[in-house]
Amino acid sequence: MSGRDSSSGLHRLFNGLIVVAISLTACVMEPPRQAQAQERRTILDMLFGFGRRQAPPVYDDAPIYEPRQRQPQQQQRLKVRKTQQKAKPAPAEPAPVVVEKLETAKKVLVVGDFVAGSLGDGLKTAFETTPGIVIETRANGSSGLVREDYFNWPENLSAYISETKPALIIISLGANERQQMSIGGEKEKFRTDRWLAEYTRRAGAFAALARKDKTPMLWVGMPPFQSTSMTADMVTLNGVFRTEAEKVGGTFVDIWDGFVDEDGKFVMTGSDINGQQVRLRGSDGINLTKAGKRKLAFYVEKDIRKLLGDAAASAQDIPGADGMKDLVVAAPTANEDILQTQPIGLNDPELDGSTTLLGGGAVLTSNGKSPRDRLVEKGEVAEAPAGRVDDFRLSKPDTVISNPVFRN
Structure with missing residues (x-):
């Protein structure tokens, strides 16, 4: 092959490449019919993904967005909540008692x-x-x-x-x-x-x-x-x-x-x-x-x-006191002297040295004065029982001296 033929072949190849590039450019520059509303994209966007991201295309048969409607059950629950939030009505007053008046009223x-x-x-x-x-x-x-x-x-x-x-x-x-x-x-x-x-x-x-x-x-x-x-x-x-x-x-x-x-x-x-x-x-x-x-x-x-x-x-x-039966009220008892007994030992077979229960013997006569009254009115102090800690008598009864508890 001569030099002229090779140069002409290269020339035809170069022209072909130019035609292919122009065709590709024309195809890229023509937007699809479905996306005519979008912005045009360059060759750089096609090859390398440059440029800002576009929203997805909208087709004629695409469904239109509508806000979600509440279900009937949800609406019913909302009505119940609103009803509960309202102030509760005041309790109804009881009906007045109607009493028929007498002819002789x-x-x-x-x-x-x-x-x-x-x-x-x-x-x-x-x-x-x-x-x-x-x-x-x-x-x-x-x-x-x-x-x-x-x-x-x-x-x-x-x-x-x-x-x-x-x-x-x-x-x-x-x-x-x-x-x-x-x-x-x-x-x-x-x-x-x-x-x-x-x-x-x-x-x-x-x-x-x-x-x-x-x-x-x-x-x-x-x-x-x-x-x-x-x-x-x-x-x-x-x-x-x-x-x-x-x-x-x-x-x-x-x-x-x-x-x-x-x-x-x-x-x-x-x-x-x-x-x-x-x-x-x-x-x-x-x-x-x-x-x-x-x-x-x-x-x-x-x-x-x-x-x-x-x-x-x-x-x-309610009936008054005149319409009530008389209440039987016992007369107050006399203020009797307080009876005191000796402490009882657990090993004492006869308890307090007596075979008669308390109150079973002769009733003691009362002078109507309690120890407190005698102390306030006359300054008399009742004698402490024999053997008690406040018994300060010099001569102790034989029952106290013979008790082993009080022996030294």
Whole structure:
């Protein structure tokens, strides 16, 4: 082969290699149809794996990712947990015991302002199991003895007495009296001397009207209130009520201590009739809660039972001492002298030297004085038994000297 032929062969080989390289490059540079959305890769990435890692191709038939749905059992468990996390409902109060009232039941008439209304509610609860007592409440929340033009209590009390024919009348007034009073066509300011004189006259006339038929009457005093000035005024009015009620033979019921603390200050929370700490007053510091009404009635309840006697006995009451059989109580024995015996030896066949059991012999007469009484009153010290460590007598009895235990 000539040199020209060899050079031409090399030239054709070199051109062929170039064509192959160009073809490979074209194949590499053309991305597949399924991955057109991806970035183009170079020859270096193909041969040596250079470049950043790409996400796997997404094909048309690939499933779409959806968040896993909770199974029905899991949803049920979540509902149960949420239900358990909710606050437990308060236990239902037991249904009140309904006791049918007797046809001959005595009626208790409660009259006055909103405090009288609260008192009536508390008394109904107190006597709900008492068949012989019926509570009749006739209260006007905004009434009093000052504004006769708004509500005339003397006229209405007479009508209430004729309607109910009560065996006992309870009055509770005073919470709405802190205002001007019309006296002889003139307006008189609260707590002046003239105002107090006229109000005292009206209170006395109202108490006398309640006692007109000699019906027992209770006048319940006012409780303290959150306002210090109002509380001070209630102290003054309670003094008027006590004086006028007792003048006509009525009874004044003081409830003040049940709604103050140890220092005599107003309290919102205090002890109920069972000694438990409860809310007694409303948020306004004036009205009473259910527990406060019951405590208010507690102070009046005992007077009602005392005045009405057997009619106020509850169906659940326990018979008193009069209905119980007399208990046999043995008379106390006389204070006898203490009997002392000698120590007993285990090897003594006759024990303490006697054949008679303790108490089997003649009963010793007592002088009624114990060794302690003789020591305190006369300074006499009882003699120690022979042979005891505190027996300091010089002459020992023969029984002690002959005992081997006491020999030297």
